[in-house]
Structure formats: structure tokens, C-alpha cells
Amino acid sequence: MAELTKAPLPSTSPHPPRPRSREVALVAISDLHVEACENRRFVEQLSPTHEHDWLIVCGDVGEIMADIEWALSTLARRFAKVIWAPGNHELWTYPTDPVQLRGVARYRHLVSFCRDLGIVTPEDPYPVWSGPGGPVAVAPLFTFYDYSFGMNVAPSKRESLARAYAAGVVCSDELVLHPDPYASREQWCHERLKISEERLTAMAADGLPSVLVGHFPLLAELTRPLYHPEFAQWCGTTRTADWHTRYRAKAVVYGHLHIPRSTMHDGVRFEEVSLGYPLQRRRWSTGGVLPRRILPHGDAT
Ligand SMILES: [Fe+2]
Ligand SMILES: [Fe+2]
Numbered sequence: 001m002a003e004l005t006k007a008p009l010p011s012t013s014p015h016p017p018r019p020r021s022r023e024v025a026l027v028a029i030s031d032l033h034v035e036a037c038e039n040r041r042f043v044e045q046l047s048p049t050h051e052h053d054w055l056i057v058c059g060d061v062g063e064i065m066a067d068i069e070w071a072l073s074t075l076a077r078r079f080a081k082v083i084w085a086p087g088n089h090e091l092w093t094y095p096t097d098p099v100q101l102r103g104v105a106r107y108r109h110l111v112s113f114c115r116d117l118g119i120v121t122p123e124d125p126y127p128v129w130s131g132p133g134g135p136v137a138v139a140p141l142f143t144f145y146d147y148s149f150g151m152n153v154a155p156s157k158r159e160s161l162a163r164a165y166a167a168g169v170v171c172s173d174e175l176v177l178h179p180d181p182y183a184s185r186e187q188w189c190h191e192r193l194k195i196s197e198e199r200l201t202a203m204a205a206d207g208l209p210s211v212l213v214g215h216f217p218l219l220a221e222l223t224r225p226l227y228h229p230e231f232a233q234w235c236g237t238t239r240t241a242d243w244h245t246r247y248r249a250k251a252v253v254y255g256h257l258h259i260p261r262s263t264m265h266d267g268v269r270f271e272e273v274s275l276g277y278p279l280q281r282r283r284w285s286t287g288g289v290l291p292r293r294i295l296p297h298g299d300a301t
Helices: 037-045 065-078 103-117 148-152 157-167 185-205 229-234 278-284
Strands: 026-029 054-058 081-085 136-141 210-214 249-254 261-265 268-272 292-295
Touching: 037 065, 054 065, 054 136, 054 210, 054 249, 065 081, 065 103, 081 136, 081 210, 136 185, 148 157, 148 229, 157 229, 185 210, 249 292
Parallel strands: 026 054, 054 081, 136 210, 210 249, 249 268
Antiparallel strands: 026 292, 261 268
């Protein structure tokens, strides 16, 4: 089951094996969607260029638990550290998945699995990248969405949802991403924001700049290139609009849109690092390279 709205904008192709690099780096990728055979082969070949490289994986690894666990464990064996934030697809309770956990229970199961492998989750202390471009606290986030980005098409959730149904552009989350035990996904989102803000405020008090890492874009304007504007309501929350300045971000890393690109906002670099679906890459490939180097920042990887 695919999300229905992906923009006809440049996407990024899997790269051939990169030459071994002597410079250690913090690199990032998202939206691996390993249920696609081509993407699974990409993960099979994905390896660091330096033995101490860290890898950010910001969501939509897959949608069946066994696939997600295969991909994360494969990457954890190869990279010195893996930092993960959940996407909406990991949180789907897909009817054919033997693991039928829903909502918070599913998220906790994923966190527990990651911790057993040493993968950093949004529930863990933020690791400090002390390599080139550091020191920075690398903060994986689970911010989710509350339909407020839907203001781009209508003034209320009821109306933006109605418009999406009328257009035939409805995120599969409506069917298979259950918010249990919360009454709604937006309630879960607001609880997640409280948790994240407390932790980020404590991090900021330590005086370190950050790399903010999450599946969902922190700014509504990042969704403007969407081919179907109705999809924006499933992409984030307006309540994170100042996080990149408030928490002194050197970079913000995200996915979900399947529109890989780098943009600047208030002097902060935002990196969309989606691999996305094979069909999207074939249609809109510009031959970019993933995973993308986040730090040190400079020449292209
Ligand atoms: Fe995705
Ligand atoms: Fe997503």
C-alpha cells in the first residue's frame, strides 16, 4: 500500500558503491521502503565509507515488522552508530503483518528492538557527534502530525480531510495507523511534542548545537512542492515551526515527502534524504547520492 501523493520532482537514485573515504562522516537516509525488492538490494549494499561513520535513518524503513527488523539489524552491524526515528509506515498495523501491535505498543516494540541492537531512538539520550563538524547533539525526534499543515487547502481538519477524500488523495494512515491508546493521531502528536520539547530544552541548556532528525518535516513550507497539496495535512505540525532556531540546529534532517533536496531556512540547512520508491527514482532521478553527508558539511558526498 503506497502513500498516494508524491511530487513529480527530482528524486535520488541508489548509488554505486562509493570509494572508501578517509574522512569520517555523519550521513543520513530515509524512506528505505524495503518492501520494494530494488530498495532491499540497496540496503544489502549500503555500507560506510569510513569505519567510524554514523548513519541517520529517519523513518519509513518498511511496513512489515520482519522487514523493518531485517533492515535495521543489517545497518547496525555495518555502521559505528545508527540513529533511528520512526516514520508513519513503521507504525502501520498492516493486515498481513504477523505482528499486530498497534499505536504506542507498536512504537515501544520498535524502540525495544532498536535498543537491543544499540540503535539510538527518540527515547534515548542524544548522542554527541564529535567528528568533523561537531560537537553537536544528534536528536532523533518523533513529532508526528496533527493535520495543521492542512491549512494550505482548508481552514479546518474536517474541511481539509473532506477535500482530500474528494480529490482521492488520502494517506493510508487513515486506515492502518492506529493511535491507541490515544483517541486520535493529533492527540498522540501533541503528547509527542511535549516529550520532545522537554528533552530538547534540556539539551539546549547544555549549550550544544544540534542536528534535529525526524521523519516529518518541521516546516509547513517544506510541503509546498507536493504534487497533491491535500497530502500536506499528513506531514507535520505547525507547532514545530521555530524548533530549528530555538534548538540551535546546524542541520535538520527529514524524509516522508520523497522529495530529496537541500534548502535553507533562517540560515539553517534542511536535508530531505528520502530514497523513496523505485518508480519515483526512474521517473525523476537526478542522480544524487545517498546516504547524504550531513557533517562535515562542504563538498558533495
Ligand atoms: Fe516514505
Ligand atoms: Fe512517510
